Amino acid sequence: MTIGRVHSIESMGLVDGPGVRTVVFFQGCKLRCAYCHNPDTWQVNEGAEYTPEDLVAKIKRFKPYFERSNGGVTFSGGDPLMQPEFLVECLKLCKENGIHTCIDTSGYGFGEYDEILKYADLVLLDIKHIDSIGYKELTGQDAKGVNTFLDAIRDSQTPVWVRHVVVPGMTDSKEHIEKISSIVNEEIPTVEKVELLPYHNLGTNKYKRLNMKYKLEGMEPMCKNKVQELQGIVNNIIKNARKPFLGV
Template sequence: MVKGKIHSIETMGLVDGPGIRVVVFLQGCSLRCKYCHNPDTWEYNGGVEYTSEELVKKIERYKTYFQSSNGGVTFSGGEPLRQPEFLLETLKLCKKKGIHTCLDTSGFGLGNYDEILKYTDLVLFDIKHYDRAGYKNVTLMEIDKSLDFLESVQKSKTKIWIRHVVVPGLTDGEDHIEKLKEYISNIDGVEKIELLPYHLLGKNKYDVLKLKYPLEGVPAMDKELVKKYNKIIER
């Protein structure tokens, strides 16, 4: 029986895929994104242990809510692909129950992607940066694992929504957005692109965990400017 570590579960998610969704945040992530607002999900030893069966039973309780809105379940994190066996087992059970499955991921996982994607209806793919140097600057890690996952998504022809966090001085500016757009144009199956404005809501978690906040002094992203960037993407 496969067990996994769960950080938290949100039962009425409205921004993590289509419709109303149960959002399951898996524990553990190896990226250290400068703008991360969930540093409490990093450690692999934290969270509450569930078997796949226990988790799916919990998800099923909300089926009436999410099915009426063409919703389902979204596996997020942390990084869900860091618990591949547990994720795969849970996805299989969800599909048996007729639940729409979505994976919110940066692609920085541990493999077995082809099998995982067989049971995934939609991927919300978080592009940290479009080039190697930028990716390393944002996440402190190399881009290769993320590219391997993206290659598997392309091969599987799974539907994909793109997400990109826009941070002042880090991932903003018209030139950056133009290059991002060019990068995305080479990805097949993209149904939607979401530019997410950087906010300061997670800063207090760093204080509680006694961690240094990487973007100290950087203001929240101007939402009007992000609207302007969206027009570049839509053009």
């Protein structure tokens, strides 16, 4: 029997894919992002235990709410790719029950993604940086993991929404954003949307509670007006490269 570990379940997610979403946060993540606001999801052996059948039965209870908005379920984390067998079984059961499926991931799992992407209607892909040096600095891992996932995405033709966190002094330059846009154009032919997310420090209290050091201690939240300006650069680059463009 397959058993998975779940950190928490949010019943009314509004920013985790199309429509209203039930969001399931899996335990486990390979990355240690400097700005992570869910460090309590890092360890895969924590959280509540579920069978795929029990979890999907719970998701189905919210179906009347998310169906009216053409929503569905988003498997997030942590990173859902860290529990691949559990994830695949949950995705299959959701598809059998007519539930739109989305995985919210940074692309770091164990390299076997074909079956996962076969049953995922949408991928929310969080791209951290433009190269391995930047990845290592921000996450503790190089870019090899996300590149392996991108290979699988191209083979599957699964639709993708790209997300990128804009951090002051680290990923907020015009040149950096132009490079991210070029990477998306070259590497992700099925991209439908690129969203820039402003860095925030709302998760710092968790680090204090867990007696953990927060790597970006003292950094102020990203200016939202500047993020909007940078979003315009992204939209123009992506739109000019892809017609029609289904962006924000």
